[in-house]
Each structure stands twice: as C-alpha cells, then as structure tokens.
Amino acid sequence: MVPWLEAHPFHYLHCRSTDASDHAPLVLVLSTEPWARPAFRFEALWPKVEGFLEVVALAWHEAGT
Secondary structure, X not given: OOOHHHHOOOOEEEEOOOOOOOOOOEEEEOXXXXXXXXXXXXXXXXXXXXXXXXXXXXXHHHHOO
C-alpha cells in the first residue's frame, strides 16, 4: 500500500502545537500545487496608504511599462 502523502503529493499535512492539551491538531492543506497561488485582490484602502503611489510608480518603471 502506498503511503497517503505519496499518493497525494500536492497536499500538505502538518501538526500544530498546543500548550493547553496533550493532543496536537493536524492541519491538512489541499492542492498546494506550485501554480495554485492566491489570486491578487486590490483593496480600496491601499491608495490611502502613505507612499502607495510612489511604490506603484517605481514598480511600473522597473517593469518597463
């Protein structure tokens, strides 16, 4: 029988620590494939953050746009 982690290579299982119990919860993260990155989400508050426009201008300049 193939071990579970070998059968599901893009899933990640890890153990969390706890100070309140002798039990340790397991966290299973599904589909951690390299291409599965979180989607970029623009937050309406960002333009209000000091230095935002300068950071964007620098990034656009470095990207050549």
